[in-house]
Amino acid sequence: xxSVGLHLPTLSVxxxxxxxxxxxxxxxxxxxxxxxKQESGKGPQFIIDIRSNMDKRQGQRVTVLLxxxxxxxSLQIAATQPGDSAVYFCAExxxxxxxxxxxxxxxxxxx
Amino acid sequence: xxxxxxxxxxxxxxxxxxVKIECRSLDFQATTMFWYRQFPKKSLMLMAxxxxxxxxxxxxxxxxDKFLINHASLTLSTLTVTSAHPEDxxxxxxxxxxxxxxxxxxxxxxxxxxxx
Numbered sequence: 702x703x704s705v706g707l708h709l710p711t712l713s714v715x716x717x718x719x720x721x722x723x724x725x726x727x728x729x730x731x732x733x734x735x736x737x738k739q740e741s742g743k744g745p746q747f748i749i750d751i752r753s754n755m756d757k758r759q760g761q762r763v764t765v766l767l768x769x770x771x772x773x774x775s776l777q778i779a780a781t782q783p784g785d786s787a788v789y790f791c792a793e794x795x796x797x798x799x800x801x802x803x804x805x806x807x808x809x810x811x812x
Numbered sequence: 813x814x815x816x817x818x819x820x821x822x823x824x825x826x827x828x829x830x831v832k833i834e835c836r837s838l839d840f841q842a843t844t845m846f847w848y849r850q851f852p853k854k855s856l857m858l859m860a861x862x863x864x865x866x867x868x869x870x871x872x873x874x875x876x877d878k879f880l881i882n883h884a885s886l887t888l889s890t891l892t893v894t895s896a897h898p899e900d901x902x903x904x905x906x907x908x909x910x911x912x913x914x915x916x917x918x919x920x921x922x923x924x925x926x927x928x
Contacts, residue, residue: 709853735916744818744905744919745856790855792917799846800917802856 709788711807720778724791724803729772733794736765736776738787739805745790748776778808786810815839816908818920825896826928833891833923835906841886842908846917847879850903862889896927 714720726734732753737745751758751765751774758765764777774791788807792800815838825831835845843864848856860881861869868881878900880892889908893900905922 709855737919742903742922742924744816744907744922747916747918750916799858799861801858802848805855807853 709805709807711809713809713811714781715811716783717780720776720781720785720808722776722778722789722806722808724774724776724806726772726774726791726793726803727801728793728795729769731793731795734765734767734774735792735794735800736763736774737790737792737802738785739790740787748789781808781810783810783812816906816918816920818906818923820923821921822924822926824926824928827897828895830892830894831896831925833893833904833906833925835889835891835908835920837887837908837918840908842889843886845883845889845906845908847881847889847891848905848907850905850922852903856905859891864889893925896925898927901925901927 735750736748738748739745749760749763749765751767756767762779766775778785786809788805790805791803795801817836817838819834823831845862847859849859850856858871859874859879862881862883864883864886870876878894880894883889903922903924905919907917907919909917
């Protein structure tokens with residue numbers, strides 16, 4: 702089910718290191734997933750997406766991995782930069798354009 | 813990418829008044845828009861699905877008489893918080909699908925409502 706109401710976990714990463722952010726989704730029938738980045742006081746921004754017929758997709762500095770067996774998504778950010786500091790949400794598509802968001806993870810990049 | 817605009821970005825109102833928030837798709841037509849609510853340090857909670865030319869579909873637990881949604885055109889959906897109270901203070905975010913096969917959602921910048 703939805704994870705609304707839980708406090709955001711925080712991941713602290715040294716600048717230049719790789720970051721891995723994890724997400725457990727709820728619906729085994731979901732077939733499309735998106736990672737969003739949200740900076741303070743702003744709306745979510747699209748980072749990368751993946752369909753259920755894939756297990757890995759790469760973008761610029763980001764990689765999304767999908768494990769349907771355990772209903773798990775991860776977002777990997779290479780060479781993390783200060784500008785990557787934000788809250789990251791995974792979202793699953795549960796039906797026609799309707800999405801459910803995960804709890805989110807706050808990424809803090811340490812100088 | 814597609815652009816979704818929200819207005820106002822911040823609004824402060826007195827308890828008992830009503831506040832309207834607009835969501836516009838600027839460069840595409842959106843038959844469906846979504847309204848989310850977000851509490852501080854929490855995830856986005858889907859409130860309702862706004863359908864152009866028909867009634868909105870509300871999620872369980874969301875009062876449709878409190879949160880009025882109108883989707884009169886393919887580029888505009890409005891959320892009106894009626895008789896607002898301090899507990900309605902929150903960050904409200906709209907989103908729209910660009911209509912492409914990817915199903916990607918584009919979000920507005922959000923509207924922060926503070927009810928005194």
